[in-house]
Amino acid sequence: MSSSGVEKYDIVIVGAGPVGLLLSTCLARWGYKIKHIDMRPEPTLTGRADGIQPRSLDLLRNMGLKRQIMAHEPAKVYEVAFWDPRDNGKGIHRTGTWASCPKFIDARYPFTTLLHQGLIERVFIGDLEKNGVEIQRPWKITGFKNDGKDKTYPVEVSIGHVDGNKAETMRTKYLFSGEGARSFIREQLGVQITHKDPIAHVWGVMDGVVRTDFPDIKMKCTIHSDAGSIMVIPREDNMVRLYIQVASSTDPDWNPRKQATTEEVQASAKKIFKPYYVEWDRVEWYSVYPIGQGIADKYTLDERVFMGGDCCHTHSPKAGQGMNTAFLDAQNLAWKIHHVEAGFADRSILSSYESERKLIAENLLNFDAAYAKLFSQRQPSAVEVGSASADNPRNAEAEKAANSQHAEENEFVKMFKASCEFTSGYGVAYNPNIYNWSEDHPAQSPLFLSEKKGTTKLRTGRILTAATVTRVADANVVHLEQEIPMNGSFRIYIFGGKPDVTKRAIVDFASNLNKKGSFYSAFARSDASEVSYHERHNPHSRFFTLATVFNAKRPDIEIRDLLPEVLARYNDHVYADDVWDKRVPNARAAAHAKMGLSEEKGGVVVVRPDAYVGCVVSLVEGSGTVDALNEYFKAFTSKNLGGDERAQL
Amino acid sequence: MSSSGVEKYDIVIVGAGPVGLLLSTCLARWGYKIKHIDMRPEPTLTGRADGIQPRSLDLLRNMGLKRQIMAHEPAKVYEVAFWDPRDNGKGIHRTGTWASCPKFIDARYPFTTLLHQGLIERVFIGDLEKNGVEIQRPWKITGFKNDGKDKTYPVEVSIGHVDGNKAETMRTKYLFSGEGARSFIREQLGVQITHKDPIAHVWGVMDGVVRTDFPDIKMKCTIHSDAGSIMVIPREDNMVRLYIQVASSTDPDWNPRKQATTEEVQASAKKIFKPYYVEWDRVEWYSVYPIGQGIADKYTLDERVFMGGDCCHTHSPKAGQGMNTAFLDAQNLAWKIHHVEAGFADRSILSSYESERKLIAENLLNFDAAYAKLFSQRQPSAVEVGSASADNPRNAEAEKAANSQHAEENEFVKMFKASCEFTSGYGVAYNPNIYNWSEDHPAQSPLFLSEKKGTTKLRTGRILTAATVTRVADANVVHLEQEIPMNGSFRIYIFGGKPDVTKRAIVDFASNLNKKGSFYSAFARSDASEVSYHERHNPHSRFFTLATVFNAKRPDIEIRDLLPEVLARYNDHVYADDVWDKRVPNARAAAHAKMGLSEEKGGVVVVRPDAYVGCVVSLVEGSGTVDALNEYFKAFTSKNLGGDERAQL
Known part of the structure; x- marks a missing residue:
């Protein structure tokens, strides 16, 4: 039996970012006993991930959390605009726009929602509190082992206050790492990160309120200019996020620790936006960090200690996929743990968490590489972009005709279409397995x-x-x-x-x-x-x-x-x-x-x-x-x- | 100049029901100084008005309050069902249903929303608090006079704690009565109530959670049976409201003070619902009250002291019009006071409050009488009802054709159509005046x-x-x-x-x-x-x-x-x-x-x-x-x- 005097949990969750919070919220609602810790003294204050895909809005609504998120009046991105250098070498001009979730995708919410991650975290935290779960902060994991000393609670976990003055040890059925890219658990397990693309980048990201005559400041834009490139993302409360590539491993003087001050990045931005002016009313958040495309080789070794979210896959922020992939990692694991623990499913089904979600992450990284290429190497012409955005067809028939025409005529449109499905979240397709029937499924009824x-x-x-x-x-x-x-x-x-x-x-x-x-x-x-x-x-x-x-x-x-x-x-x-x-x-x-x-x-x-x-x-x-x-x-x-x-x- | 030492307000509002709260909310947002009192120690706890029309949802959304109201998950009424005695004299059967806001009405929200009045009041109160207005409770008005001693603040108002141990006197530009049917201000002004229909009724109303096999318990229903009549209104949280007519002035033993116990009303209901059973899990609220159709002769005497809502018009709860008419009274007055006080409009425009809103109330009372007649005197046949509900036309052309056909063919459908426009709130039509241009308007440009x-x-x-x-x-x-x-x-x-x-x-x-x-x-x-x-x-x-x-x-x-x-x-x-x-x-x-x-x-x-x-x-x-x-x-x-x-x- 169990070692006496030690507290026991159904699951210990480390990290209260999107992946940990969604997992925790589901399991708390279904009655599981949870220990949830986070190293940070409070939820995200500024910056970080902020894009919620159409598909994630479906999920949040299905969890009854969408209305609370929308109450913060997030920015909504319906279209993406492309800006390129003018042929005469003077400044930039728009070459086209396209729908961020075109009409051929049957989405209830055909837009990406942009809202500060902390506000999203607080919606989950509020729901957790209703179910009696408090995030223990600022605490971190200090050790764990699946020693099997208790058959029901095979994993021992040690946690400590970040100040080092308090510690707890407990036993649990499951341990989950939602720690983000720098994961203690992943490191302890010795799970390696495979880097998909040898090219690494240093990005500067700046949230703030600006004054500008740039007409697309409330749109998502990719701006290429002779002075550099910027991605513009509108946000709530008149804010705008700018992503600026500060360095690339393809640069001759590449330094992954390269820094840039706020003023330097603002000065670059001003050059890139020309002939338009841009001035800052205030800067809400600014950070510079290196990003590579990496994926964990395993999501679990023993189907007791699991990982998800950024802990398993890192990539560029360009496509706004981080939080959404994290949500779906957590959702996938949540019901599978529930089905095993509630006596519905064989324990063996837990292997489908990694097989389903790792494939999605691999697709994401491939897509991320392609997407980056699309943006940095070849600019779509206005004609291509115009035809790709399936703009307001008068009826479904015309739309269908228009779309099938695109698909046949234009290789670029195909790529665009696949990207849109992916960026909207509807491109997620799990392969055939025990859950997803195919002709190879054990169930062979002709019906x-x-x-x-x-x-x-x-x-x-x-x-x-x-x-x-x-x-x-x-x-x-x-x-x-x-x-x-x-x-x-x-x-x-x-x-x-x-x-x-x-x-x-x-x-x-x-x-x-x-x-x-x-x-x-x-x-x-x-x-x-x-x-x-x-x-x-x-x-x-x-x-x-x-x-x-x-x-x-x-x-x-x-x-x-x-x-x-x-x-x-x-x-x-x-x-x-x-x-x-x-x-x-x-x-x-x-x-x-x-x-x-x-x-x-x-x-x-x-x-x-x-x-x-x-x-x-x-x-x-x-x-x-x-x-x-x-x-x-x-x-x-x-x-x-x-x-x-x-x-x- | 003003009498020194006396607090001065732009407006004193008496009563924190829907009419007072909406007026207060608008004026607070626009920067006016408000004294707002209510006799009740706290907002409505149970019962009272609960129906929000489609048009009122537009208004609440326009004020940025709809999301908070919908967060309470109100019941939504899309259709109304009619039940009548069976020909064989045994029990009841459904004779038809119709849309509560049919498709020929171009409504964003084609349904009536049902939610406990107290929850709606609290949404307004929360908004008022953001703008620094607190409802002073439980305080009542004890006297007022438009003595003109201060040209800017011509009205003196006295208020007192309901316990009688505290009192205040103040001066104000405007005084508003949102006191409801029993209005001190109306009485003091000597404004008479004209009764439209000599027939008065005593109604019992009961909110509760029931178990039943009656299939339309989640629909709005009018049930006529040989054992009496009931109106069924679904509510939030699995509740249902039942309206039962307890007495009518047409009864031989008419007594406007007639009472009935919960058990008596439940026993009546059980008889009316037969052959279906109905059992109560709990009763949330129960009340019996007399209702007549009355309208105040004037809404103001001096355009300084105004009245609105139930203070000016009372009617049956059948059509769920009370709160909605109150909202629109308040909205109408709010911007007119604002325009006068902000220097935009002549003071004379204030007369349009009464001329516009009293007409609406008269229409409401006429409609209420006709509606009651429609329900109690002539039951629509299933065929009529079927054709009236303009059910899911395949396209707008077909719909148009179908609707114009109805209009020509069937007198009953015309009445139904007019009623639906009215009950949805879209039937409100103000007559030509200075605001509503017509050929008689002073502006005579041919453009x-x-x-x-x-x-x-x-x-x-x-x-x-x-x-x-x-x-x-x-x-x-x-x-x-x-x-x-x-x-x-x-x-x-x-x-x-x-x-x-x-x-x-x-x-x-x-x-x-x-x-x-x-x-x-x-x-x-x-x-x-x-x-x-x-x-x-x-x-x-x-x-x-x-x-x-x-x-x-x-x-x-x-x-x-x-x-x-x-x-x-x-x-x-x-x-x-x-x-x-x-x-x-x-x-x-x-x-x-x-x-x-x-x-x-x-x-x-x-x-x-x-x-x-x-x-x-x-x-x-x-x-x-x-x-x-x-x-x-x-x-x-x-x-x-x-x-x-x-x-x-």
Whole structure:
């Protein structure tokens, strides 16, 4: 048993930046016991990361935190402008602009939000406090070992006050490093950083309020001039951030410790902005630091001590990816730890954290290198840029035509498109694995649908497509993809097609769900009889939330007539697919159409707790649909499913 | 001069309900000195008004308060359901539903929001505190007289602690009663209440959390049964409000003091809901009160002591109009007092408060009577209701066709349509007067456009049509009607049509604005040289904010090339009319089209500080446009305009 007298935690989290805070917030909400420390005496005061991608806004909204962040009135970047030297060698001129999240990306929030990291941290900290978690500051980790002396709490962790006058030792199930680039834990583990690109840079970054006649000061801009280059990023409260490259390892006198004063950087900026003037009302923050593109070889050695965020991947700030990648690292790990600890999943699934997130980081670094190249080596012409920004097409058809034309005609546009998907956060695509169904998945039912075969438009490992529907219970027009909060549950969307066509299939689906060995029944709540009448999301099981969407008008859907009890219990998760969508203007049931499902026969979509599509299955009469889902869940859950109990005995 | 030693205020406000709080909030933001008292020891704890109309959400957003209100997660009513006795006499059944704000109303927020009044009050109180105003509680007014002993502060007001142990006397420019139906001030003034409808009612209202199998418990419903009638209103936090008519003056045993216990009302409700069950988890609030439809004969006697809100008009809670009408009373008075006190307008304009708002209250009472009749006397059939709700038309053309068809075919639909406009708040239409241009207005330039003549779609005295545009400075897609906050200024929208067509007209407009005697120059800020570089809304004058909208794509609008200095200074208020709108699918410039202005030549729209359209003028070369506006503003401002100084000497 455990060593007595030592405090025990489910997880010890080191570092209260974005990655640590999001992880902590999720696990605290789900009831885990957390020790969370940070070396800094208080949250970030100025500077640091500040860009929130469209996809991250979806995530923050799904966690119920978006409104608080938007209350700070962040700057919003809808377009990026490019400025280049004039041909006559005098000053700069704009060569073009493009959309930061073009219309071919189906984003609810097609802009990047810019807000000081400290304000974002405080939103998470406020939420943590509601769940009884306080960040212990300024404390640092001083040692740890996975000594297995306690089977349940195998890791011993030592922490100390930064003054060195206080220390604590504890045991924990998990230890997480969200320490940032200089990680004690990564160093202790001996995990190496691989540098992707041999070129390193020293960057100066300056936040402040300026006066200028430069017309694009409220836009994101990349300015190339004969006097150097600058990136302009608008911020909240009339502020603007300027990134200036101070030195590069390609310089003949390269020095990674090169410094530059505020005045020097301002003087450079003034030269670069010519013929426009720029004057500073005040400088809020200024820093110079070297940046290389590096990635940790491993994110964990033992699946007990994990790392994420900047600790695992560093790159240039150009694309504003740091905080967003950190958020998604944390989100990915949070529900997987939850599923293992809550008894839903095999411990082996924890390996998918590294395999999924490291690939994303590698893509990010590749992208970062390409992006840097795009910016510094070849300037898009105005014509190219104009055609790339898919500007305000009059209707979805024209847009589609315009986009496909681009894709065929212009190699540059393809690269741009891929970049936009990436910078908006919608480019995240996890490879096939136990969660993301493919033909190689252990589940082999012929009922699985796939984008490859053209039987659905949904892609496994990709975020669920946004769709607007009407909630039956209260006639509210809602965003279907946001209806189930980030509660750690798999989301099972039953697209019911036309009720009179699928009546039998729905009844069969429900009765097979109710069968003893089904994935749904196998993880029923033990406290089911005490569940509140008003529980909307998890009445029967903590691991699943069910939602049903019919191709019918709202007033024609009588929940109690159309749905068997198990589905009707999710009274607030029954929807009418009766809202017109300009992306599928001719569809009668836009949500069905956007998912690429039959508007008559529907289909069942399984979405992971982090909003990525797991698998898509036909909705058929008989037991086939639930059988297929049993196969799917059997691949990673802790119980044998499908009723054949003996197979595992 | 003034009596020495007595504190002086710009306004004394009695009552901190919706009407008093909104008035106070506006005037505090604009720098006025306020004494604000309320008899209650703290804000509303439970019950009371709770419905916020779509139009009121626009207003709250314009004041920057909507996000804080929505943070409380209010219930949203999109549809209303009607339930009637079954033909077989057993229980009730739904006869139909309709949209609470149908699609023919161009609302940004097509739903009614339901939230406990106390939470709404606290949002205002928080804002007041930021501006240094504290509500003095529990204090009441004990006396007042407009004795004119001080010309600037003509009104003496006495207030006292409700315990009677403290008292204060002060002088003020204005006194406002937001005391509610039982108003000391109204009584002292001897202003009578006229009762519109001789029928009075006693209502029971109960807020609570219920368990039920009634399918529409999260909808707004009117239930008629053989056992009585109920209105169901969903609320935040799983609550529901039930209105039950306890007695009517048409009853043979009518007693306006009739009471009923919680248990009695619950027992009635259970009978009415049959065959559905209903059980209470808890009752949050319960009250029984008599309601008549009454209106005050006057809103002011001397234009120094004003009244508003429930003090002036009482009616049934059925249509959820109380708080919304109160908000608009306060908003209307706030900017008029501001304009007089800041030296912009003649004192005579204060009479328009009563003339505008009393008409609205009369309409409300008429509507309330008709609404009650509609509900209690004739039940719409399912067929009528179905056709009335304009359900999800596939496109704007179809919708238009469908709506015009209704209007021609069905008298009932007309009434429904009028009601929806009213209940959504968009039916408010002020009659022609000095502010709301008509052919009878003193300004007689032939350049005025009017809906009547078909030269614009905008109607004076009506709210500005919503339109989505792209802000040029930062490429943000924005709601044009929300871009200028409620800052007490007239909003001058220059719809610039096509830049190459209107180039000369725009230059002429600007140079005439700059002329010494123009409406714009006449009210220039005296502190113009000290105005912050970052001032967005009032760089030159506190009484005007200018915005320019071009029919051009955003990247093609170079503010400094296209706009003369006076307009270019409003750098953040230059917009591209380049966003497609499904209501005018074929327009190239949707905002121009929605206003009914030429997409080539544009036009100038003057919007009052409360967002209602004042006048619309052609944008022409020469001085004509500014001449017309000078005429318009001359009708109510404190200076002679148009350069002919002698005319008034």
